[in-house]
Amino acid sequence: xxxxxxxxxxxxxxxxxxxxxxxxxxxxxxxxxxxx
Numbered sequence: 001x002x003x004x005x006x007x008x009x010x011x012x013x014x015x016x017x018x019x020x021x022x023x024x025x026x027x028x029x030x031x032x033x034x035x036x
Contacts (some may be wrong), residue, residue: 001007 002009
């Protein structure tokens, strides 16, 4: 999709970690990660 110009992606630098579930196999890691 990116190669065809259908979507674009932007990376934003941050001083924090983000744990989200973008793939169902990552759910356990995101749930078990301590929240600060």
